[in-house]
Ligand SMILES: [Ca+2]
Ligand SMILES: [Ca+2]
């Protein structure tokens with residue numbers, strides 16, 4: 145232990161000298177990526193049909209929350225005809241909305257919704273979130289109902305506890321492997337292939353109706369609780385130091401799990417300005 149401590153403080157001394165500055169760590173920053181639909185973009189391939197470009201859905205330049213938004217139109221008989229609208233990412237084209245949520249430290253997903261018209265009503269339908277991956281899926285029923293016609297835009301945000309090693313409270317495995325809920329949760333959360341919002345509880349039965357909904361500001365938030373954990377064992381300890389050093393001085397040969405965890409001050413660059421923050425994280429056994 146003494147030898148380890150000596151090595152530790154030698155490294156620290158070295159970096160304090162090299163960096164010659166110790167910046168205040170602001171590790172609690174979050175990064176939010178949002179598809180606003182402004183400019184006609186559709187990152188993630190969002191659609192009520194599973195694939196955009198079907199002719200029924202259009203990106204309107206105005207009327208969103210704010211600006212542009214994705215509108216599933218109702219011209220003639222060409223409405224969305226379903227028991228429950230399911231805006232979702234396009235399989236194979238999910239962009240920033242899919243991937244290894246645990247490694248990226250995803251903390252939440254959100255979306256804004258509006259309902260222009262529906263045949264019989266949309267009352268009593270909570271919005272649910274479904275995550276799929278590895279042929280499995282898990283969902284959580286949210287606390288807020290989907291918007292009804294005339295209600296305007298409604299915002300929804302779902303916490304996603306990507307660091308949880310067990311199926312979190314409130315989540316249900318819908319299509320399981322038979323290996324157990326916790327195993328299925330881990331499979332899905334480390335390899336999300338599709339994000340789906342569901343108008344209602346996915347286990348309920350609903351009749352078919354014609355819908356004219358819209359969505360805007362689909363978003364995914366990544367936290368920073370994995371910062372400094374360079375070997376991805378969920379702890380910030382002395383054994384993270386060698387990989388941090390490698391990320392700093394020899395990024396080409398970085399052998400850890402995620403080099404971005406060395407960007408302690410979250411400015412997009414791994415350099416001497418991250419050293420002070422890393423030291424704080426190490427002494428604190430986690431970034432404050
Ligand atoms: Ca918008
Ligand atoms: Ca670690």
Ligand SMILES: [Ca+2]
Nearest residue numbers: 407409411413
């Ligand atoms: Ca940095």
